Structures are given as structure tokens and as C-alpha cells.
Amino acid sequence: MERIMIINGSPRAPKSNSKRYAELFSRYCPVETDYYNLTKRNHRQLCELMAGYSDVLFVFPLYADALPVGFLDFLKELEANPPARKPMVSILINCGFLEYSQNEIAIEMMHIFCRKNDYRVGSILELGSGEAILGTPFKYVAVRAIKRLARSVAHGEHRTIKATMPLSKRLFIWASTYYWTAFGRKFGVSKSRMQTMQIEDGRLPDLPLAGE
Ligand SMILES: Cc1cc2nc3c(=O)[nH]c(=O)nc-3n(C[C@H](O)[C@H](O)[C@H](O)COP(=O)(O)O)c2cc1C
Numbered sequence: 722m723e724r725i726m727i728i729n730g731s732p733r734a735p736k737s738n739s740k741r742y743a744e745l746f747s748r749y750c751p752v753e754t755d756y757y758n759l760t761k762r763n764h765r766q767l768c769e770l771m772a773g774y775s776d777v778l779f780v781f782p783l784y785a786d787a788l789p790v791g792f793l794d795f796l797k798e799l800e801a802n803p804p805a806r807k808p809m810v811s812i813l814i815n816c817g818f819l820e821y822s823q824n825e826i827a828i829e830m831m832h833i834f835c836r837k838n839d840y841r842v843g844s845i846l847e848l849g850s851g852e853a854i855l856g857t858p859f860k861y862v863a864v865r866a867i868k869r870l871a872r873s874v875a876h877g878e879h880r881t882i883k884a885t886m887p888l889s890k891r892l893f894i895w896a897s898t899y900y901w902t903a904f905g906r907k908f909g910v911s912k913s914r915m916q917t918m919q920i921e922d923g924r925l926p927d928l929p930l931a932g933e
Contacts, residue, residue, distance in 0.1 A: 723752075723774065724753045724755055725775075725777070726755055726757065727743050727778045728757050728767060728778070728779050728795075730759050730780065730788070730795065731780075731781055732791050734759060735758060738782065742813055742848070742867060743756055743813070746871050751875045751876075759792060759795055761791070772804035777808045778812070778813060779811070779813070780814075781814060782814070782816065783824050787826060788830055788831075796834055807838075809877075809879075810840045810841065810842055810843060811844045811870070812831055813845075814827055815849075815851025819886065821884060828845060843873075843877075845880075846869075846882045847883045849886070853896075854886055862887065901915065
């Protein structure tokens with residue numbers, strides 16, 4: 722085992738949950754790691770750098786039951802510019818919903834990519850409740866899973882690990898609705914406003930502000 726290359730495929734990489742998960746991985750990994758954020762302009766450079774690593778860990782979030790589009794673009798670039806020596810590919814995916822099984826389609830996409838391009842798949846961590854877990858008393862669940870992932874990648878004893886908050890769906894939905902409603906209120910946005918399709922593009926309809 723040499724060094725491990727960690728690539729964060731989150732579109733909000735510098736402020737992402739994936740970055741925090743990658744930091745935990747590095748902290749508990751017995752082998753040296755090098756961390757890279759994916760940006761629009763560094764795809765080719767990362768493909769070139771990859772040749773120097775025995776292992777790569779892709780850390781990314783689930784987006785619309787699949788891979789974030791920037792990460793998909795990177796995989797296309799990697800397909801066109803493969804490194805001379807192909808590293809073992811391990812994966813740490815996190816999703817917002819409680820069930821880690823939400824990640825399975827994205828993991829299948831990664832398996833197809835690896836099969837098609839002759840990469841061996843190493844260890845996988847599928848994390849549910851990934852947006853929230855580090856801010857709750859259940860942080861230990863994520864930390865424990867990442868420790869296991871880090872050791873398994875470092876020792877070449879590959880496995881698939883699955884983890885989430887030990888809550889019922891009902892309680893998770895109640896707690897997350899409470900959290901996001903309070904979060905919106907802090908920025909003057911009501912729950913009904915957040916439930917519109919225009920929430921992200923600034924074309925907000927004339928709906929009541931929080932507390933109206
Ligand atoms: C555009 C978008 C699509 C998402 N789609 C899903 C989804 O299909 N299923 C899910 O469980 N979480 C989904 N999420 C939640 C993210 O996976 C979750 O917030 C994750 O922690 C984000 O990680 P990051 O901070 O590393 O980007 C989505 C988030 C965004 C912004």
C-alpha cells in the first residue's frame with residue numbers, strides 16, 4: 722500500500738459534508754492520504770495525478786438518486802484519459818435520506834464504470850442521513866463506519882459498510898422537518914415558500930415569509 726488519493730466529488734466541495742467525511746477518513750487511515758476537491762478545471766490534472774497512487778477514494782453525495790453531474794463529467798474525462806497504472810477504487814457515498822439503501826443505484830453506476838474501464842473496486846461505505854448525522858449525538862455511528870472503511874482500504878481487506886442514524890423513519894421525518902423549517906425561518910423563508918420549485922433560482926412566488 723502506498724498513498725491514497727481522495728477525490729471529493731461534491732459540487733460544494735469546500736463546504737461539503739463529503740469534505741468532513743474525507744477529513745475523518747484521513748484522520749483514521751493508517752496510510753498517508755492526499756485530498757483533492759473536484760473543480761470544473763482540474764479534471765485532466767487529477768487524471769494525470771492518479772497514476773501515482775495505488776488507491777483512490779471517491780467521496781461524493783447522492784444527487785437525484787445518482788451521481789452529481791460534475792463528478793459524472795470527471796468520470797467521462799477519466800474514461801478518455803486513463804492513468805497508465807489504474808488504482809483500486811473505493812467509495813464513500815452519503816445521502817440526505819435516512820436509508821443508506823438510497824445510495825444503491827449510484828453504487829451500481831460506479832460498478833458499471835469500473836467494470837467497463839478495468840478498475841478494481843475496493844471498499845464501499847454507504848451512509849444514510851449524511852446531511853445531518855455529524856451534528857447529532859449519532860455522530861459516533863458515522864465515525865465508527867469511516868474508521869472501519871479507512872482500515873479496510875489501508876489493509877486491502879475490502880468490504881462494504883452501511884450506516885445511518887438509528888432512528889425510525891417517522892422520527893427522522895419529524896426531526897428533519899423541524900430542522901429545515903427552523904433553518905428557513907432564520908433566513909426569512911417560510912415552509913410554504915421552501916416547498917415551491919422556484920426555491921433555488923430566485924424567482925420566488927409571492928408567498929408568505931416565515932411567521933406571516
Ligand atoms: C440537488 C440535490 C439532490 C439531492 N438528491 C438526493 C437524493 O436523491 N437522495 C437523498 O437521499 N439525498 C439527496 N440529496 C441530499 C444530499 O445527498 C445530502 O445533503 C448530502 O449530505 C450532500 O453532501 P455534500 O455536502 O457532500 O454535497 C440531494 C441534495 C441536493 C442538493
